[in-house]
Amino acid sequence: MANQLETALKKLGLPLTKQAISIGSKWQTGQGESLQVRSPINGQSLAEFTMASADQVAAVVEQANYAFEKWRTIPAPERGEFVRQFGQKLREFKEPLATLVSWEAGKITQEALGEVQEMIDICDFAVGLSRQLYGKTIASERPGHRLTEQWHPLGPIGVISAFNFPVAVWAWNAAIAWACGDPVVWKPSEKTPLTAIACQTLVAQVLAENPNVPPAVSCLLVGGADVGQALASSPNLPLISATGSVPMGRAVAQTVAARLGRSLLELGGNNGMIIAPSADLELAIRSITFSAVGTCGQRCTSLRRAIVHESIASKLRDQLLSVYERLPIGNPTVDGTLVGPLIDERAFESMEAALNAAKKQGGIVHGGGRVVGNVPEGGFYVKPALVEIAPDAQIVQQETFAPILYFMQYDNLETAIDIHNGVPQGLASAILTNDVREAELFCSAAGSDCGIANVNIGTSGAEIGGAFGGEKETGGGRESGSDSWKLYMRRATNTINYSTDLPLAQGIRFEI
Numbered sequence: 001m002a003n004q005l006e007t008a009l010k011k012l013g014l015p016l017t018k019q020a021i022s023i024g025s026k027w028q029t030g031q032g033e034s035l036q037v038r039s040p041i042n043g044q045s046l047a048e049f050t051m052a053s054a055d056q057v058a059a060v061v062e063q064a065n066y067a068f069e070k071w072r073t074i075p076a077p078e079r080g081e082f083v084r085q086f087g088q089k090l091r092e093f094k095e096p097l098a099t100l101v102s103w104e105a106g107k108i109t110q111e112a113l114g115e116v117q118e119m120i121d122i123c124d125f126a127v128g129l130s131r132q133l134y135g136k137t138i139a140s141e142r143p144g145h146r147l148t149e150q151w152h153p154l155g156p157i158g159v160i161s162a163f164n165f166p167v168a169v170w171a172w173n174a175a176i177a178w179a180c181g182d183p184v185v186w187k188p189s190e191k192t193p194l195t196a197i198a199c200q201t202l203v204a205q206v207l208a209e210n211p212n213v214p215p216a217v218s219c220l221l222v223g224g225a226d227v228g229q230a231l232a233s234s235p236n237l238p239l240i241s242a243t244g245s246v247p248m249g250r251a252v253a254q255t256v257a258a259r260l261g262r263s264l265l266e267l268g269g270n271n272g273m274i275i276a277p278s279a280d281l282e283l284a285i286r287s288i289t290f291s292a293v294g295t296c297g298q299r300c301t302s303l304r305r306a307i308v309h310e311s312i313a314s315k316l317r318d319q320l321l322s323v324y325e326r327l328p329i330g331n332p333t334v335d336g337t338l339v340g341p342l343i344d345e346r347a348f349e350s351m352e353a354a355l356n357a358a359k360k361q362g363g364i365v366h367g368g369g370r371v372v373g374n375v376p377e378g379g380f381y382v383k384p385a386l387v388e389i390a391p392d393a394q395i396v397q398q399e400t401f402a403p404i405l406y407f408m409q410y411d412n413l414e415t416a417i418d419i420h421n422g423v424p425q426g427l428a429s430a431i432l433t434n435d436v437r438e439a440e441l442f443c444s445a446a447g448s449d450c451g452i453a454n455v456n457i458g459t460s461g462a463e464i465g466g467a468f469g470g471e472k473e474t475g476g477g478r479e480s481g482s483d484s485w486k487l488y489m490r491r492a493t494n495t496i497n498y499s500t501d502l503p504l505a506q507g508i509r510f511e512i
């Protein structure tokens, strides 16, 4: 197995000595704390090097700012061409990059490949976008005047990403930012620096073929929370896009707000699904299982709460439990495995703590606990848990980044929607129903209060074409598709007078 990793690292051309800082294709040594990178698969050491310190952030941001001065003047379709070439590079290196994602984040091969595909997809989207950064032409109230708006590049963007989508979330930001004319300064999770170094290595290959592109359009800082805070407080990063926990987002948002910067937050989800009496049960089993146990319950969009109509609850529970019983849990790089490891011991402890709390609060816990036989030693493999529990149990309010599905019952849809919306987070949601009235109510203003509301599919696995993000403690940000690009640009409203007169707006008379 380790050979598979070595081959992938070789193919990707990762530098043998790892360094924490990169400006385009130049690497610099960090001056912060030392970092030991371990694989969640078996605890094996993947690399050890010194992280960047907070003091090193300003110099990198300065380089990104120099790059911005040039990058913003390059026509957007030409910037799109750079993104297109990066997308091609990803196609070429899809497999080794996915292998590295598996080894560093513990994803099963299918999901790791899917993550790289998500990067490719957003590159394609951004290439098209680079010819569609449309502003509006607005009817002017004054004769001989043209009122219009333009979208201009904003400046270097700080990207703080999490371990669970170690490369795709950066790509959502980077591909859009580059098309929009913004350089990117990336701080990946300390748990997944190698995938970040791999991405930067691939960007460097594209830079080498494009001498017109200022290399500092892509900067990397492997560092801890102090580096994240230094990015958040940097006045030269007009937008900070941060994905991760609610406490992290709160700290970043407050720092960015204090300098009146922009933040784009994608924080915790506590995603729910209503399963109505008319739901197709076979489809329910498949969508619930993928959403609840996929990525070992470590997606922001993972399904954490099933709100099931009482008439079908016991049947659905029994069927789910029998599927859970035969889930292939183990080495994520082995064909057929569906549930890989948790990221580390702390994640395992959080899962245990949540299950203990659930029991104390009256929950009946099925599954859970560490799997030890038939899995690589040194990894934290768990049995996904299904917990029958009352909707008002306190633990249900909390997002635990692990495969725990709280299973609750309802009697009428209004109550189900109240239960559904009665948590602090608001990322992804779904209803399974064949009743069009129920489906439309769920998607209406009086329905799900989340950023993502689905019908007859699970909560996870969104496509890049839509805007991704959620409300309440999820942070309100939207990234990826639709018009999320507007956050990465500044809007200028232009009023142009092509007459020989000077009429004032609002009919004001001001004769001199």
Ligand code: UN1
Pocket: 118, 164, 165, 169, 243, 298, 299, 300, 301, 459, 460, 461, 462, 463
């Ligand atoms: C995340 O977990 O931070 O919708 C992102 C999904 C993926 C992205 C998840 N496309 O599950």
